[in-house]
Amino acid sequence: MNRPLRVTVVTTAGILGGAELWLLSLLDATDRLDVDAVMLGEGPLDEQFRRRGVPCVTRATGRTAAAVAASAVSLARRLRASPPDVVLANGIKAACVCAPAAWLTGVRCVWAKHDYSHPRLMKFLATLTDNCVATAEGLALASRHPRAVLVPFPAPEGTALSREAAREDLVRRGVRLRDGHDERLLLTVSRLVSNKGVDDAIEALAKPGGERWRLAVVGGEAPTEPGEQSRLSKLAADLGVVNRVDFTGWIQDAWRIIPGADAVAVLTKPTPAEPYPEGFGAVALEAMRSAVPVITTPGPVADRVAEPGAAQAGIAVPPGDSTEVGLALGRLTDRDTRVAMGSVGHRLTASHPGPAECAGRLVQVLSEAARLPGAGLTGTAPVSVVTTVLNAADVIDGLLGPLVPQLVADGDEIVVVDGGSTDGTADRVEAWTSKDARIRLLRLPGSGISAGRNAGVQAAGNSLIACTDAGCYPDPDWLDRLRAAAAEPVPADLITGVYRVDGHGALAGAMSAVGYPVPEEARHPGPWTRVYCRLFGRGLDATMPTGRSVAFSRAAWQDAGGFPEHLRTSEDVLFGRAVVGAGHRAVLASSAEVRWEQRPTLRQAAAMYFRYGEGGGRSANPRLVGRDMARVLAYGTALTAVVTGPRARSVATTAFAAYVSLPLTRAVRRRHWAALPLVPVAAVVRDLAKAAGAGRGLVCRMRSDGAAADGPDADGPR
Template identity: 40%
Template sequence: MVAEPRTPPATRLRVCVVLPSGTRGGAEIWQERVADAMTRVDLEVVALADGPAADAWRRRGVPVTVVDTGRRAKGATCTILRLAALLRRARVDLVLAHGVKAGLLAAAAGAVSGTRTAWVRHDDSFEGRLVRMLDAVVDGRVSTAPRLAERRLAGAVIAAPLPTSIHDRERAREMLGLPQDDRLRLVMLTRLAPYKGVDDAVRSLPAAPCWELHVHGIPDTAHPLERDRLVRLADEHGVLDRVHLHAPRDDAPRLLAAYDALAVLTRAEPGSYVTSESYSLSAHEALTSCVPVVATGPLPALLGDGCLPVQAGDPAAVAAALGALADVTVRERVGSAGRARVADRASQVPALESHLATVAARPGLGRVDGPPISVVTTVLGEAQGLDALITSLRPQLDHHDELVIVDGGSRDATVDVARRHADQDPRVTVVVSPGAGISAGRNVGIARARNDLVACTDVGCEPADGWLDSLRRAAADHPGALLTGVYDVTATTPLQRALAVTGYPVVEETTRPTPLTRLHGRLFGRTFDPTMPTGRSVAFERSAWREVGGFPEHLATGEDVTFGRAIAARHPAVLVTDALVTWEQRPTLRSTLRMYYRYGQGSGHSRDPLLLARDTVRALAYPVGGALVLRGGAPRVLAVAAGMLYLSVPVLRAAGGSHPLRTALLVAPASALRDGAKVLGAAEGLLRQPGGRT
């Protein structure tokens, strides 16, 4: 009988959004629009000041915590500590900060609390070194426009969803209380701040007598007198009767057809951190309603023929553009071009959800779909272990999945166990290939697989519930990518724990990294690397397998890492921390050291520069460190500090488990023995080819 396919509950990504201020402007509306369109993410909000922005989230039913930063460095320090405490309690998957200020505070709090962090760049503010520094310290980067993504590290470019329900001109004017006449109306949806250029629009009106200006202005707490200044300016230029300052409206984007043009006139101000407008939500909303745009800076290049470009801070240029748009033919031509620009734009929110899940090292989280998978495993004389593996995997198989078992010529009951399961479940296939090693067996199984997506695991591993679905969902988010799962190791005795904490990465340190574990992983490689998978938990497409020539059959060990690195050189590699298996450690010290010796042989046989470089560093570290200690003085201090850093994370791991003292005392000798076995194996593998050839 085939087991009923298991439909796991849809697990969603938990994200903490950090807002930089209480003001609700275009960037804040972008955030709200994106959040409204998300289907895979649960949000909570931390606002660095209370106000309309926080209120908008409260109206959506999103939990909001206000952590007031203040304006002094002391306030920033307190904010970081309070935010870190909140993150530690909430244990969210990711912090998403909006803007440079929020990004810097969130990155620091994320480091303190061990929470992965991403930030969104909405504009050109703080261009230069500060942005590059922030990009370097966070885990993920999002931009709202392509120009903002230039020269950044890898990230996502996401535009906000545009309104799909818009009113025609007559209905929009009726809702706004505007007369149905032939007067031309220029609109601005903006914050009331000097650098937004509303004053340039006011100054343009004397030279554009057939136009009037309507501003739906969002009050800015940093510029509380801006509205009064604009009223005085309009009075000074004799256009007060043609300048209308309205309260902001949430439905304004659906009413833009009431107007004849929209202006975005941001300019650089002396002493201001803002230089230009790289993305404007209101401009794109205007294009949706066939309303032409007048804009400064790099925005016209983004909007194409739907926009008339003008020089920033030049009211005469604005007046000239309005003069051109006074011609109904020009307005219709520019408006139609703008509408065509955005007509077929698909929602980019799914791409953002995919990016955030990947930054959290949980790709595919929240999805309930994905391609069918063929699971391939190889065995030789492992009847009991195979029975346990199949028993745990069968409930995870969907209708179109399969489990392909390749036996290399077992003489015990291994094949009988496999065939018994195959008789019970047609999704289980047994292939007997006498003499096939691990690589050859995997290649045989993959060649027989009927699905394009293939996953591998080994006997001796216990896949966690949802292991296969995690790989499936990740493949849906990242088609064609190498999907690298993770593993945990069993340990019961202090010696086994010492070998575990010194020899293997820890999943928690990947999903919740601290500055120390990040540094330790980068320096010593004791971390999960998506480009270096193991055969315990990995998935890939058969086309990639064919492209690299399959698993290297000349390698007895290390074949999985070599194979994975070959695919990662050609395709994206993604870490999937939800694809967890528990791996049974070798029972004795001798068998463990033998395993590391064989790993070293595999590195030598592979001739992989990275693997050999790591083994070379291991080989040199002990004699060089010993020599520096004997030399005394500063060299001794340096050598001791390096040794303490090398052992620091393993000792901290030991302290957090059973038998902490005895395990910690065994960390140093276990590290030395493990490194020595690996180095000796690498040297032997480098000098002697497989099959005994030198």
């Protein structure tokens, strides 16, 4: 019923650095993703993907703009041929390839930010990507992305080796630990690149304080700096400490052997090639959890390890200063100092999230970016479905018929609020209640939609509420999709579903194309769709729900003050804005779909839009009223242009063509050929009817406010 999320992962390189290990640990901790991968460089990551059953291709990509552009074009072809639900760009370079390719092909893109490199690209990437996950709080801020979410490197799952077992393992890997000697072990775990400061650790062994220390260098060479191990070995030989430096190569799950060390060094420093601080020190986290003190340079790692004025889990040293590293080693020669700092580190990291929690955060970001919250989940929360009816005898069976099979045996219910029907609607509902006790009828004569919904929510027995309307036809999995979205690790309090507008005849097809976006535009918006919706505001918006397909928590309903009962229309949109304004989060669930039929005649459609506009005007909501007034201004400008001259007419014609371009595209996609010539007419009727309604609503609002101000109680109770 609810398949895993299809994700294409693009990685910056094929190496096994921190960003890649972060990704692999999270993929291992979830079954909610169906992943394929594209690597922008060769390396051992390919084998790691294949061991996990992840299809992987490599497209070697250089550092030049031309190479990145070529890979973006190649990726765009791949995405167009087989579009996933979402793309995850793991790193800056991957984002530079993914962001334009995904934007052009209509695939949602999430950028994973691991470091502080290339700050000039931040605004560009933040504009083209839908969401961002950052592995440290500082990185989230540096991304400049309005929707950046923290997904840290997880704490390792499992138990590290004991000190004795870890040291035995290190000896097997070539570390020359000598029994009976008063020698301490310093550990570095990183790729062998110059900015990691391994050379500073080697030099520190020859400085005051470092005489009684041995260094174990864990990690392999990177393709970008071949020969780095030879350089480091020569440095050790030149300094006369070669007998106290051992290279183990890369170790799978190196965190397990950290307890064998007496200290861990994270000595990242600026270099011409990498002038940026460490994004987040996973090695430092792993050391602190193992109660091993950390020597580190300034940056996010030092902020956590050696916070000024607080108990410290290690020692901060200036970057590139091997003398200070030696002095730090001198301090840590004392066992009591090491134990004290280790206990602080263990305490500070005790509550750090593990792989399952971090994977849950990542999958939630990916699924919400794809507009498919709850993908891969089966929700279990009971739901109360609230619907209001008035003289709906001819359509109520069409609503309850598809809904009842979606109810679970225990807990779910349908609350039908009748506003005083005179056509037998209540009798039809009672016929359903006699067959199924999970359906309840609440009679509330004279109530409008808002009052009816509020009464239904008040009477509902569950904290998760879903709403739809008579005249809608929910898909067979509509309720399950809403329930699954509410099962996310951090569920949103407002889950905005979608609807697909049907109709009979050319006019209905034209009106539906003009007035309503389709779910596919939310999941896979092309470039013009994104631009069009931003310009004209006709896209699906999680903060502006419709009562036809929505779910929310009781707490959100209470904090929003319920549905505004003074409005006959636009009450659902204002409710959504109030929920968000109260501090609650909203998500769009593009798979929670209902069908609804467009009004069959032009007069009925115009009357409906007039009521919509009137509701917006009565609400005095700047966003709703502003859009309608902007359209009035646009039409007035166009009419002026018509009589001004040929150039102005040409500009106005081009602008109107752009305005109706997306509705025309919708009609073409639906093969509503007869509706195509009616789309411009439908657009004009819709806009003017809404604008007229908004004007009337504003006037009524001002009269109502004026009457209240002039009334006998204008100055307060007497």
